[in-house]
Every structure is written in structure tokens, then in C-alpha cells.
Amino acid sequence: VTTLALGVDVGGTKIASGLVDQDGNLVEHSITGLAGRGYAAVEQLALIINDYLARTDVAGIGLAVPGAVRSDTRTVTSAPNLDWNQLPLGEELARKLHIHEHTIHIENDANAAAWAEHRVSSPSTLGSSTVLLTVGTGIGGGLIVGDCLVRGWTGGGGEVGHLPLLPGGRLCECGSRGCWEQYASGRALTRAAQEAGWRDGRDVLSTAAEGDTRAREVVSHVAAHLVHGIRIISALIDPARLLIGGGLGADERFLPFVRKAARDLPATAPRGDVTIETAALGMHAGVIGAALLGRSTPITQRAASGRASTSPGGSDR
Ligand SMILES: [Zn+2]
Numbered sequence: 519v520t521t522l523a524l525g526v527d528v529g530g531t532k533i534a535s536g537l538v539d540q541d542g543n544l545v546e547h548s549i550t551g552l553a554g555r556g557y558a559a560v561e562q563l564a565l566i567i568n569d570y571l572a573r574t575d576v577a578g579i580g581l582a583v584p585g586a587v588r589s590d591t592r593t594v595t596s597a598p599n600l601d602w603n604q605l606p607l608g609e610e611l612a613r614k615l616h617i618h619e620h621t622i623h624i625e626n627d628a629n630a631a632a633w634a635e636h637r638v639s640s641p642s643t644l645g646s647s648t649v650l651l652t653v654g655t656g657i658g659g660g661l662i663v664g665d666c667l668v669r670g671w672t673g674g675g676g677e678v679g680h681l682p683l684l685p686g687g688r689l690c691e692c693g694s695r696g697c698w699e700q701y702a703s704g705r706a707l708t709r710a711a712q713e714a715g716w717r718d719g720r721d722v723l724s725t726a727a728e729g730d731t732r733a734r735e736v737v738s739h740v741a742a743h744l745v746h747g748i749r750i751i752s753a754l755i756d757p758a759r760l761l762i763g764g765g766l767g768a769d770e771r772f773l774p775f776v777r778k779a780a781r782d783l784p785a786t787a788p789r790g791d792v793t794i795e796t797a798a799l800g801m802h803a804g805v806i807g808a809a810l811l812g813r814s815t816p817i818t819q820r821a822a823s824g825r826a827s828t829s830p831g832g833s834d835r
Contacts, residue, residue, distance in 0.1 A: 521539055521540050522537040522538065522539055522545065522574065522575075522576055522577060523537070523538050523540075523576055523577045523578040523579070523580065523809040523810065523812050523813040524536075524537060524538075524567065524570050524571075524574075524576045524578070524579045524580070524809060524812065525537075525538050525580050525581075525582070525630075525804070525805035525806060525807070525808035525809030525810075525812065526563065526566065526567065526579070526580070526581045526582070526805065526808060527581075527582040527627060527630070527804030527805045527808060528552075528559070528563065528581065528582065528583050528584065528600065528627070529552070529584060529627075530552070530584060530599035530600070531551065531552050532549055532550060532551050532552055533549070533550050533551075533552055533562065533563065533566060534547070534548070534549045534801070534802075534804065534805050535547070535548055535549075535550075535567075535570070535805060536548065536802070536805045536806075536809070537570070537574065537576070537809070538805065538806050538809035538810065540577075540813070541638070542634060542638035542806050542810055544802050544805065547802065547805065550562075550566065552600075555599075555600050555601040555602075556600070556601040556602070559600050559601075559602075560605070560607065560610050560611065560614075561614070563581070563611060564610075564611055564614040564615055567579060567611065567615060568614075568615055571615065571617075577813055578621070578623065578809070578812035578814065579621060579623065579812045580622075580623040580624075580625065580630070580807070580808030580809050580810070580811045580812025580813070581607070581611075581622065581623065581624045581625065581808055581812075582625055582626070582627040582629075582630035582631070582804040582805070582808040583597055583600075583602075583607070583624060583625070583626065583627060584597055584599055584600070584626075584627045585597025585598065585599070585600070585602065585626070586626065586672075586673050586674055586677075587624055587625060587626045587673050588672070589623065589624055589626075589669055589673070591606070591608075592606065592607060592608025592609065592619055592622060592623075592624045593605065593606050593607065593608070593624075594607050594624065595672070595673055607622075607624055608620075608622045608624055622812070623808070623811045623812040623814070625667075625807070625808060625811050626660075626669075626673065626676075627658070628650065628652055628658035628659055628660045628676065629660045629667055629669065629676060629807070630660075630803070630804050630807030630808045630811060631650055631652065631660060631763070631797070631799070631803035631804050631807050632648060632649070632650035632659070632660020632661065632662055632667070632676070632761075632803075632807070633660065633662065633667055633807040633810060633811060634799050634802075634803040634804070634806040634807030634810060635648060635650050635759075635761050635797055635798060635799055635803055635807075636648040636650075636662045636665075636759075637807075637810055638798075638799060638806060638810075639761075639797075639798035639799060645664065645665050646664070646665075646757070646758035646759075647661075647662060647663045647664060647755050647756070647757040647758055647759075648661075648662045648757055648759045648760075648761065649661055649662075649752075649755070649757045649759070649760045649761065650761045650762075650763065650797060650803075651678065651748070651760070651761070651762045651763070651764070651767060652763050652764035652767065652797075653702070653703060653704065653744065653762060653763070653764040653765075653766045653767030654703070654704050654764035654765040654766060654767070655703060655704050655705050655765070656679045656699040656703045656704075656705065657678060657679035657698055657699040657702060657703050657747075657764075658677075658678075658679060658764070659676050659677065659678035659679065659751075660676050661675065661676040661678075661751075661755065663755050678698065678747065678751060679697065679698055679699035679703070680692050680694060680698065680699065681697065681698040681747055681750060681751075682694060682695070682696050682697060682698075683696055683697065683698045683700075683701060683743070683746065683747060683750075684696035684701070687700065687701075688700040688701070698743070698747040701740070701743040702740055702741075702743040702744035702746075702747060703766065704719055704764075704765055704766040706740055706743070707719035707722065707723075707736075707737070707740045707772075710736050710739060710740055711736055714733075714736050716733070716736070719766065722737060723737060723769060723771045723772060726771065726775075727771045734775075737772065737775050738775050738778070738779065740775075741772065741775035741776045741778070741779045744776055744779070745776060745779040745780050745783070748760060748780070748794070749783070759793075759795060760793065760794050760795065761794075761795050761796070761797045761798075762776070762794055762795070762796060762797060763796065763797030763800065763803070767796075767797075768796060768797065768800070773794075773796065776794055777794055780794060
């Protein structure tokens with residue numbers, strides 16, 4: 519009996535995949551460039567998964583997708599980077615792979631990464647709550663409250679980048695105003711840097727690291743906005759762990775500013791003392807989380823006829 523589950527993390531430009539054991543160790547891993555968007559991406563995914571299934575018995579399949587996902591119906595509501603809209607991804611893949619759609623778990627990528635960090639990187643806090651913030655171009659998030667992944671009613675749970683932080687604030691791509699990621703993301707840092715005369719976010723970070731006062735002010739301002747949102751989340755769920763990752767979040771030149779902004783709060787404020795840790799699993803978190811989630815839906819229902827049967831209990835051996 520195999521103990522390995524397959525995790526696939528679909529990004530905007532590449533697809534990472536790998537086999538993961540029951541403790542969350544990645545035992546095999548590969549990355550392929552995304553060949554196309556829309557249905558071409560679905561076909562490429564089927565080929566990648568089929569490759570694993572042809573040579574290994576897997577204990578489950580999980581997919582992490584950059585967009586809004588209904589895990590219960592295995593449908594991608596919207597993934598703009600992939601041109602996916604109301605796509606019944608579980609059903610499509612199952613049809614191509616001749617397995618039941620119920621054997622494929624589909625999850626939002628930030629949720630999958632948060633689940634991996636929660637389950638693997640600190641087993642001592644099982645039963646507690648974890649927040650993972652992915653601070654890159656925007657802010658992605660995954661919330662686990664009391665060991666439960668918060669997906670919400672429509673799959674939008676944990677989309678913390680669009681917390682409306684400032685009424686009437688800066689216009690966001692989502693159509694709303696004043697969203698958190700407009701003030702505390704990589705894009706926000708680049709905007710602030712350019713307004714102050716630097717080339718981009720990276721540029722102002724390295725000048726700040728050298729001790730330049732004006733550069734430090736620019737970075738501090740963005741870090742303070744990040745901590746502001748962190749306090750809102752902390753006040754809601756009081757997490758045992760607050761992890762930060764992503765291109766900007768994991769940048770060692772940025773994190774000290776975030777920690778300082780958190781330290782500057784009075785300890786009497788709600789979770790003014792929140793401890794901010796770096797996400798441990800980095801770029802592999804999506805694959806590991808998807809595999810761990812996929813493990814709960816083992817592949818036991820391979821259809822005999824070469825077409826997936828519509829009855830979920832069909833074709834048991
Ligand atoms: Zn928004």
C-alpha cells in the first residue's frame with residue numbers, strides 16, 4: 519500500500535508537482551513551464567498527473583490553484599491568470615484520467631500552503647490556529663482556525679488581501695477601494711519607492727538596509743500598514759502562529775521592519791505582541807499542502823470501462 523500522495527501547484531507561469539509522504543516530506547519534485555492558459559492548461563495538467571499515475575500508486579491527488587475555488591464541488595470559480603472561469607476542473611481532469619472526480623481535491627493555493635505550514639512545520643500546535651500571509655505582488659492568505667481550513671461559503675474565506683482597510687482609499691483591481699494589499703504589498707512598496715525617487719521596491723530595500731533614513735521611512739511606512747492588517751486578523755482569531763512568506767514577506771531586508779512595527783505597539787493592544795515567523799516550507803508549501811489535502815480522498819475508484827462512471831461508489835474491485 520502506497521503512502522505517497524500527489525500534489526500539484528498550478529502557478530501563473532509554471533506547474534510544480536511532487537510526491538509527498540504522510541508526514542509531509544516531499545520525496546520527489548519537479549517543475550514545468552505552463553504551456554498555455556485556458557483549456558490548454560487543463561490538458562497539460564492531465565498529462566502531468568497521468569505521468570505519475572502510470573508509474574506510481576498514489577494515495578490521493580491534490581491541486582493548488584491560484585484563484586477562487588469551490589473545494590466541495592471541485593470547481594474553479596475564477597482564476598484570471600489561467601483564464602479559468604466557472605471551470606469544473608475536478609470533473610474535467612477525472613474524465614481525462616479515467617478516475618472519479620471525487621478522488622481529486624482542489625484547493626486555493628494560499629489555503630494549501632497554509633495547511634502545509636500548519637500540519638508540517640509545527641505539529642506541536644495541532645488543534646490551534648495558524649495564519650499564513652503570502653506577501654508578494656499582492657497579499658494572499660490562508661487561515662486555519664482550530665485545525666479547520668477557513669474556506670467560507672463561496673470559497674472566498676481567507677482572502678485577506680482585500681480586507682477593506684481604508685474607506686474611500688486607493689482603487690484595487692478587485693473593484694473595491696482601500697484594500698489592504700494596496701498599502702502593504704510588493705506593489706505598494708514599489709509605488710511608495712517610486713514616489714520617493716527610487717527605481718522600485720528592491721532598490722529602496724537595499725538602500726534602507728544600508729541605513730539610509732529616507733529609505734527606511736518608506737519601508738517602515740509599508741511595514742506599519744502590514745502590521746495594521748495583521749492586528750485586525752489577530753483580534754479576530756488570536757492565532758498561535760502568524761507566518762509570513764512570499765517575495766516581499768520572506769525578504770530578510772523587509773522582515774526586521776515588520777517586527778519593529780509590531781514591537782512598537784503597546785503590549786496591552788489586542789495581540790500587540792503577536793510573534794511573526796517566517797514561513798518554513800517556502801516554494802514547496804503549495805505542493806505539500808495539496809498532497810496532504812488530496813490524501814483524504816484516496817484513489818480507490820478507478821472506472822473499469824475507460825470512462826469515469828457517474829456513480830461515486832461504482833467499479834469497486
Ligand atoms: Zn481589493
